[in-house]
Amino acid sequence: MPLLQVFCSLIGWLGLYWLFCCAFARRGPEWSCRLVTLSHGVLIVLLTAYVVFVDGPWPLTHAGTENTELQTSALCVCLGYFLFDMAWCVRHRTEGPVMLAHHAASIAGILLALAMGVSACETCAVIFGSELTNPLLQARWFLRQLQLYDGPLGDAVDLLFILLFAGVRVGVGTAMFYCELTSPRTTAVMKLGGVVMYGLAWVFMVDIARFGYKKSRAKYRKWTEKVNNNGIKI
Numbered sequence: 251m252p253l254l255q256v257f258c259s260l261i262g263w264l265g266l267y268w269l270f271c272c273a274f275a276r277r278g279p280e281w282s283c284r285l286v287t288l289s290h291g292v293l294i295v296l297l298t299a300y301v302v303f304v305d306g307p308w309p310l311t312h313a314g315t316e317n318t319e320l321q322t323s324a325l326c327v328c329l330g331y332f333l334f335d336m337a338w339c340v341r342h343r344t345e346g347p348v349m350l351a352h353h354a355a356s357i358a359g360i361l362l363a364l365a366m367g368v369s370a371c372e373t374c375a376v377i378f379g380s381e382l383t384n385p386l387l388q389a390r391w392f393l394r395q396l397q398l399y400d401g402p403l404g405d406a407v408d409l410l411f412i413l414l415f416a417g418v419r420v421g422v423g424t425a426m427f428y429c430e431l432t433s434p435r436t437t438a439v440m441k442l443g444g445v446v447m448y449g450l451a452w453v454f455m456v457d458i459a460r461f462g463y464k465k466s467r468a469k470y471r472k473w474t475e476k477v478n479n480n481g482i483k484i
Contacts, residue, residue: 259330314435
């Protein structure tokens with residue numbers, strides 16, 4: 251059943267990509283792929299949020315437990331998307347090695363959770379934290395394409411993205427990482443996968459911190475130049 255669900259998910263994302271390509275033929279393939287990514291981000295965040303916060307069990311206390319049917323379905327939906335996106339990125343060469351490594355680690359982790367029948371609980375929690383910021387990342391890209399990024403809306407999207415990434419993926423992610431490492435039920439291979447994903451999160455966090463610092467400096471420099479041009483000393 252999981253294999254069939256993964257196949258149906260993959261076909262579904264491919265079909266959605268084809269529909270977007272037909273509807274936005276003038277925009278190019280990346281526009282359509284980004285729309286698929288945005289659709290997946292919204293869907294999987296809602297689905298994993300229900301799995302983690304409503305259906306349970308709680309990942310901070312039940313890491314390594316047996317998979318439920320809903321957890322399995324959520325992982326299958328996500329795996330189908332990652333297979334599609336990984337193939338698209340390799341085909342069009344749009345992503346660097348770090349993002350490709352993140353995709354490969356995500357695919358491997360989901361495959362292991364499905365194959366072993368355990369640890370979907372914390373895997374869904376990791377997917378929720380990882381994908382929570384994805385819609386904002388896609389919104390930033392679309393704003394740039396529509397030439398709406400340089401303004402208050404672009405600044406708000408960037409600020410919210412940085413805060414969510416630091417607070418959820420790194421902050422809460424650290425607690426999740428600790429619980430997974432100390433759980434007696436979690437297998438060694440899943441703990442190793444947790445180390446990889448946590449390390450990649452910090453790689454992204456460093457890049458995001460650099461981006462935030464550079465953008466803040468540029469904004470401050472622009473503000474001081476504007477003030478000085480108005481004849482006001484600061």
